[in-house]
Structure formats: C-alpha cells, structure tokens
Amino acid sequence: MGQSVTVPITISVNGKQHSAEVEPRLLLAQFLRETLSMTGTHIGCDTTSCGACTVIIDGSSAKSCTVLAVQANGAEVTTVEGLADGDTLHPIQEGFWEKHGLQCGFCTPGMMMSAVALLNDNPEPSEEEIRHGLAGNVCRCTGYHNIVLAVQYAADKMKS
Amino acid sequence: MIPAPFQYHKPTSVAEAAELLKKHGSDAKILAGGHSLIPLMKLRLAQPEVIIDIGAIESMSYIQEREEGIAIGGTTHYVDIANSSTVPKALSEAAAQVADVQVRNRGTIGGSLAHSDPAADLPAALVALKGQIITSSTNEHRTLESNEFFQDLFTTALREDEIISEILVPAESEETGSAYVKFGNKASHYAVVGVAASVTLTNGKCIEASIGVTGAGPAAYQASESISELVGSDLGDGAIEKASAKAGEGVDFNDDVHASGEYRAHLVTVFAERAIRLAASRAS
Ligand SMILES: Cc1cc2nc3c(=O)[nH]c(=O)nc-3n(C[C@H](O)[C@H](O)[C@H](O)COP(=O)(O)OP(=O)(O)OC[C@H]3O[C@@H](n4cnc5c(N)ncnc54)[C@H](O)[C@@H]3O)c2cc1C
Ligand code: FES
Ligand code: FES
Numbered sequence: 270m271g272q273s274v275t276v277p278i279t280i281s282v283n284g285k286q287h288s289a290e291v292e293p294r295l296l297l298a299q300f301l302r303e304t305l306s307m308t309g310t311h312i313g314c315d316t317t318s319c320g321a322c323t324v325i326i327d328g329s330s331a332k333s334c335t336v337l338a339v340q341a342n343g344a345e346v347t348t349v350e351g352l353a354d355g356d357t358l359h360p361i362q363e364g365f366w367e368k369h370g371l372q373c374g375f376c377t378p379g380m381m382m383s384a385v386a387l388l389n390d391n392p393e394p395s396e397e398e399i400r401h402g403l404a405g406n407v408c409r410c411t412g413y414h415n416i417v418l419a420v421q422y423a424a425d426k427m428k429s
Numbered sequence: 430m431i432p433a434p435f436q437y438h439k440p441t442s443v444a445e446a447a448e449l450l451k452k453h454g455s456d457a458k459i460l461a462g463g464h465s466l467i468p469l470m471k472l473r474l475a476q477p478e479v480i481i482d483i484g485a486i487e488s489m490s491y492i493q494e495r496e497e498g499i500a501i502g503g504t505t506h507y508v509d510i511a512n513s514s515t516v517p518k519a520l521s522e523a524a525a526q527v528a529d530v531q532v533r534n535r536g537t538i539g540g541s542l543a544h545s546d547p548a549a550d551l552p553a554a555l556v557a558l559k560g561q562i563i564t565s566s567t568n569e570h571r572t573l574e575s576n577e578f579f580q581d582l583f584t585t586a587l588r589e590d591e592i593i594s595e596i597l598v599p600a601e602s603e604e605t606g607s608a609y610v611k612f613g614n615k616a617s618h619y620a621v622v623g624v625a626a627s628v629t630l631t632n633g634k635c636i637e638a639s640i641g642v643t644g645a646g647p648a649a650y651q652a653s654e655s656i657s658e659l660v661g662s663d664l665g666d667g668a669i670e671k672a673s674a675k676a677g678e679g680v681d682f683n684d685d686v687h688a689s690g691e692y693r694a695h696l697v698t699v700f701a702e703r704a705i706r707l708a709a710s711r712a713s
Pocket of ligand 1: 316317458461462465504528532536539546550551592617619
C-alpha cells in the first residue's frame with residue numbers, strides 16, 4: 270500500500286484563496302464539500318456519469334468527483350455558490366426559477382455550471398447546442414425541456 | 430468512493446516524468462486527464478502506489494503543423510483536437526464525439542491511446558490516418574505505428590517505462606478526405622462500434638484508402654480486406670458495398686451487455702459504409 274504523504278495546495282474557489290494540507294487521493298468534490306463545507310456541489314453517481322458535481326476549473330467545466338484536489342492546485346474554481354452576487358441571482362439561476370427548470374433540485378448545481386460554461390463559449394446557442402452542451406448532466410425528474418428553456422432565458426438575459 | 434492512498438508527483442517536464450517512471454517502475458502510474466484512471470482507482474481496480482501527474486506539463490499540450498505532418502502533444506485535450514481545423518477531419522470528428530463536454534475538457538489523446546479501451550474513439554481515427562505514436566523514456570524515443578500499437582484489450586506496444594509524448598498524423602492533401610462515425614452507447618457515449626475512413630481520389634480513382642475500426646473487437650484494427658476493394662476503384666456504390674461487407678472479416682467480436690457479437694458484426698458493415706461515403710464526399 271502506498272503511504273499517503275499530505276501535500277499543500279492552494280485553490281481559488283469563487284475568487285477566494287483556500288490553502289490546505291490534503292491527502293493526494295482527496296477528490297476535488299470532497300475538498301469542496303468536506304474541507305470547505307461548500308455543499309452546493311452535489312455528488313450523485315460518484316462514477317463520472319451524472320454531472321451533478323460539475324464545477325468550472327480555469328474556465329472549463331469538469332466533473333469534480335473525477336478530479337483530484339491536487340490536480341486543481343493553483344487553479345481557479347467556480348462552484349454554484351459563486352454564481353449569485355449577494356441577493357442578486359445570476360441569469361442562469363433566474364432562468365431555472367422563471368422556467369421551472371428544477372423539481373427536486375439535485376442535478377441543478379451541475380446543470381447550471383455546465384450551462385454557464387456553455388454560455389461563456391457560445392452566448393447564443395441553438396436548442397440543439399444546448400442539449401449537446403448539457404449531455405454530461407443527467408436529471409431524473411424535471412425532464413430536459415424546461416432546463417433548455419432556462420438556458421435560453423439566461424442567454425437572452427445575458428445578451429441584454 | 431475513495432482511491433487507495435498513493436504518493437503524488439507533479440513533474441514539470443517529460444524528462445522528469447520519465448525519470449520518475451523509471452525510478453518507481455511497476456508501482457507507478459502516469460496520470461493525464463484521469464478520466465479512465467481515477468474511476469478505476471475509485472473502484473480500487475487500480476491501486477498504484479505512486480502517481481506521476483503529467484497533466485500540468487505545459488510543453489506537452491499543443492497542435493503544430495510541421496514538415497513531417499501534424500504533431501499533437503501527448504496531453505492535448507479532446508476539446509482542443511475537436512476544435513482544431515488543422516488536424517484531419519477523422520481525428521477532430523472522433524474527439525468531438527467522445528463522451529460529453531466535461532470529459533472532453535479533461536481527457537487527453539495520450540491517455541486514450543495508452544489506455545486502449547476497446548470502445549475508445551481516437552484509436553480508430555489514428556489507425557485510419559496511419560498516425561504514429563512517439564514515446565519517451567529516460568534513454569530513448571521510439572516511433573510506433575498505430576497499426577501495430579493497439580494489441581489487445583487494454584494492451585498496447587507501450588513499455589512500462591515509456592510515456593506517450595507526441596502523436597504524429599500526416600497532413601491531409603486536397604485529394605484526401607477522412608471521417609469518423611460511430612454507434613455510441615446512449616449513456617456513456619463510448620463506441621459500441623466506431624469506424625474511421627480515409628480515402629484519396631486522383632482523377633476519379635481511389636489511390637489510397639485506410640479504415641480503422643473500434644468497439645468491434647478487443648482493440649482497434651485496420652480493416653485490410655476492405656482496403657483492397659477500394660484501392661483502384663472509382664469509389665462507386667459497388668466498391669463501397671463490397672469493402673464495407675469485409676470490414677469485420679476475421680474479427681473476434683466483443684459480445685457484452687451493450688451488444689451481441691452478431692449485432693456488432695452487422696454494425697461494423699453499416700458504419701464502415703457510412704464512414705467511407707462521408708470520407709469520399711470530402712475528397713475532391
Ligand atoms: C463518463 C465517461 C465517458 C467516456 N466516454 C468515452 C467515449 O465516448 N469515447 C472514448 O473514447 N472515451 C470515453 N471515455 C474515456 C475518456 O476518453 C478518457 O479520458 C481516456 O480514456 C483516458 O484519457 P485520460 O487523459 O483521462 O487518461 P488517464 O485516465 O489519466 O490515464 C489512462 C491510462 O493511460 C495511461 N496514460 C495516460 N497518459 C499517458 C501518456 N501520455 N503516456 C503513457 N501512458 C499514459 C495512464 O497511466 C492510465 O493507465 C469516457 C470516460 C468517462 C469517465
Ligand atoms: S457525481 Fe460526479 S459525475 Fe456524478
Ligand atoms: S431536478 Fe431532480 S434530478 Fe434534476
């Protein structure tokens with residue numbers, strides 16, 4: 270069995286630097302949820318399949334259940350907690366609210382992070398592009414129709 | 430699910446990574462995008478004692494046009510290959526069809542080739558394009574032909590002390606067209622069967638053809654029987670149909686929960702035909 274020597278890391282999460290000594294096997298999702306107590310990032314499948322754990326690392330969406338915290342050392346991570354500006358919702362959050370893009374809400378943080386990454390790359394996605402852009406995120410209950418409407422709402426809002 | 434403990438190294442150059450790999454031998458595993466290795470470690474199907482993380486070596490991620498062809502760094506992400514207009518179409522199309530956005534942001538070409546999952550997309554494209562895999566160890570570089578690289582289930586010609594540092598594919602002339610099409614698993618998007626084709630047409634006649642198949646058998650292969658039907662033909666319906674019918678010849682088909690061997694044998698012929706037609710439509 271390999272010995273686990275802890276490693277010092279510093280990760281910027283939603284603009285704030287966090288330093289910690291971590292075991293290399295610590296997953297980024299655990300680092301966020303357990304070390305930083307930021308439980309907005311959900312763990313659904315823990316097998317890289319559902320996308321509930323999606324966060325944005327240096328501008329690209331990633332499933333944080335399949336990234337080691339040490340791999341994100343020095344990176345800038347954005348989680349769902351970083352979307353709202355105080356009491357003002359981010360357009361994507363407003364979109365999910367207005368268009369009823371969630372039921373139980375379990376998949377929602379990951380859906381929103383994938384949607385934000387998509388809109389950063391492509392501010393005016395077609396319906397098909399939205400569906401492709403969210404292919405790595407699974408929702409068990411809302412169905413995808415209203416989620417697509419929520420992303421379209423956000424795209425319109427962000428344009429104006 | 431939490432991986433077993435391991436020692437972590439983050440080298441900053443290929444040479445340093447090769448030194449570490451030599452030092453730790455079979456106790457060590459290279460980590461690139463981590464999108465095959467970390468899931469295996471979480472399931473404890475892999476329990477390496479030492480992890481050598483090459484994912485942050487900046488000099489390993491690039492796409493360059495060179496005299497000898499197009500060079501792609503070993504840790505170049507799928508997303509960059511998918512968005513590249515420099516790499517041949519079969520390769521960008523294969524990268525664009527891997528899994529989903531999040532996986533394409535993390536997974537790397539070197540990781541895909543080294544892992545040699547029987548359902549991986551890129552190996553088929555590489556075989557069809559007759560790409561070369563450049564490896565680095567502490568004392569040498571080797572150039573391996575893609576046709577001989579993928580040997581069996583998760584088994585390649587890569588030695589334990591080697592790192593895939595670069596992939597080289599020939600630049601496509603105007604007369605050459607290539608394509609990758611697949612029948613993907615609906616949940617994971619892994620290829621149940623995927624076929625890449627590359628054809629060169631000169632004065633209406635096919636002078637060169639190459640077909641790579643993934644998902645069908647234990648590892649990606651070159652469909653040699655099909656090629657002889659295409660070369661010398663005008664790529665008319667007759668030649669394409671004959672070539673497609675032979676794309677699974679001699680293959681020991683995978684038979685699993687996703688598809689029976691019989692169904693895969695059928696899919697290979699259907700997707701070979703689609704790949705050849707699409708490649709031909711791009712060769713002018
Ligand atoms: C949900 C999901 C869906 C997927 N769907 C698809 C799909 O549709 N199509 C598809 O093709 N793939 C798919 N994959 C696999 C994905 O493409 C992996 O990223 C890829 O197989 C491995 O690349 P990596 O960079 O993540 O490698 P890692 O996981 O880091 O490494 C994989 C293996 O290769 C070795 N290795 C890595 N890089 C090198 C190198 N440069 N030199 C030597 N050895 C190296 C490692 O030691 C390890 O043994 C999927 C994965 C997931 C999690
Ligand atoms: S929890 Fe990470 S993909 Fe499901
Ligand atoms: S809202 Fe319940 S899983 Fe998507």
